[in-house]
Amino acid sequence: MSASSDSHSNRQTSIHRPVLVREVLRAVDPQPGQVIVDGTVGGGGHSREILSRIGPSGRLIGLDRDPAMLKLAANAVSGANVDLVHASYAELTDVLEQLDTGPVDAILLDLGLSSDQLAENSRGFGFSTTAPLDLRFDVTRGEPAWQLLERLGKAELCTLFQDYGEERFAAAIAAEIISQRTQQPIRTGQDLTEIVDRVASSERGARSDRNSAARVFQALRIAVNEELGQLEKFLNSVLEKNLKTGGRGAIISFHSLEDRLVKNAFRDKHRFRVLTPKPVIATAVEQRANPRSRSAKLRVVEKR
Ligand SMILES: C[S@@+](CC[C@H](N)C(=O)[O-])C[C@H]1O[C@@H](n2cnc3c(N)ncnc32)[C@H](O)[C@@H]1O
Structure with a gap:
């Protein structure tokens, strides 16, 4: 304090x-x-x-x-x-x-x-931000969201998206994150949104409506800020x-x-x-x- x-x-x-x-x-x-x-x-x-x-x-x-x-x-x-x-x-x-x-x-x-906070690109709260995906309210403590995406395993990510985002494509999104991060780190809001949109639109068989991205961002924000x-x-x-x-x-x-x-x-x-x-x-x-x-x-x- x-x-x-x-x-x-x-x-x-x-x-x-x-x-x-x-x-x-x-x-x-x-x-x-x-x-x-x-x-x-x-x-x-x-x-x-x-x-x-x-x-x-x-x-x-x-x-x-x-x-x-x-x-x-x-x-x-x-x-x-x-x-x-x-x-x-x-x-x-x-x-x-x-x-x-x-x-x-x-x-x-x-x-x-x-x-x-949403309007401040450097905080990484927006879907299309190119700054590091942080999502912490208090950047002086805790772990930024990009680190969580790097550290958690598939099952943990899936549970996180299900429990805190109530996201129905949680398992597929978690699997895609694991596969993508071995090729290239997921660092920005834009990186994450691209992955989620791709999975959601292929699961729905239609263009994504961004709701999955909103739920995934919400889940990560809830997690990093407890x-x-x-x-x-x-x-x-x-x-x-x-x-x-x-x-x-x-x-x-x-x-x-x-x-x-x-x-x-x-x-x-x-x-x-x-x-x-x-x-x-x-x-x-x-x-x-x-x-x-x-x-x-x-x-x-x-x-x-
Ligand atoms: C919806 S905004 C509040 C807007 C405010 N009522 C106004 O009229 O401008 C929520 C605020 O709560 C802060 N916040 C989130 N979690 C908090 C916590 N655990 N303790 C204190 N502030 C928190 C965020 O940083 C953010 O500034």
């Missing part, structure tokens, strides 16, 4: 369009003077709205695993009552202990990838421990693996009261305006 420092991007402001903003504000209901955590602050889209409602007497704590995102967030939210911290939301207990806040009024997570492990840790102990009684936890997820974990954890009646019996989804207007919002699901609880 450390304060925000370097950036990989020269961009000063975020291009990310936050999803479900109105719905988050309605659910979290930020009030002047409250202490609120944005555990995935990103470009600060949600945080900006929260900060304007909690006002100068409130306190906003924004976390991100990506130092480059903290730099963008600092342009959206700043002031004596804002702390931006380089840490995973799974480490929130330690962060709040260091900041000496005590339990907070609300915690928001908006999971996954921001459009700023995304499900981070979320489980947060749901099992961190959320409840750091919320006041009556405090609100709001989580936006973008795929079924995450949403299932959230839904199951929120079912625990001893710890939480569910405020969203069904997940909140984006309106038709938002879905049209921001395609990323189409897969977003918001679930909210109150701590008992």
Whole structure:
């Protein structure tokens, strides 16, 4: 954990369009003077709205695993009552202990990838990037995706694509990766996309629609960032421990693996009261305006 420092991007402001903003504000209901955590602050889209409602007497704590995102967030939210911290939301207990806040009024997570990260070629998040296929949110730790593609065996790759990508051509894609990498290393997003598209179109007997590539990239990203492990840790102990009684936890997820974990954890009646019996989804207007919002699901609880 450390304060925000370097950036990989020269961009000063975020291009990310936050999803479900109105719905988050309605659910979290930020009030002047409250202490609120944005555990995935990103470009600060949600945080900006929260900060304007909690006002100068409130306190906003924004976390991100990506130092480059903290730099963008600092342009959206700043002031004596804002702390931006380089840490995973799974480490929130330690962060709040260091900041000496005590339990907070609300915690928001908006999971996954921001459009700023996707747009940055050097991060290797895009299908056609020519930079090394990294896919880590925090490039200061862990293993980049290209190394994983080099290290894992066929069965491991197949399981990874099945479990984290729910990809039906997982076995064929894993086999092709093994065969290709003996001839030439798979280093970039473009290299991987070419392989996946080729396998998917030959399996489907048609031109590939890029969905397989999306699922394979998702699987690798989940693996290199240990995304499900981070979320489980947060749901099992961190959320409840750091919320006041009556405090609100709001989580936006973008795929079924995450949403299932959230839904199951929120079912625990001893710890939480569910405020969203069904997940909140984006309106038709938002879905049209921001395609990323189409897969977003918001679930909210109150701590008992
Ligand atoms: C969808 S974006 C958040 C966008 C933000 N709500 C906004 O309005 O700009 C998700 C962010 O979460 C960060 N992230 C992913 N996993 C994280 C984790 N375990 N802890 C903290 N941040 C994480 C990513 O680096 C990314 O910046």
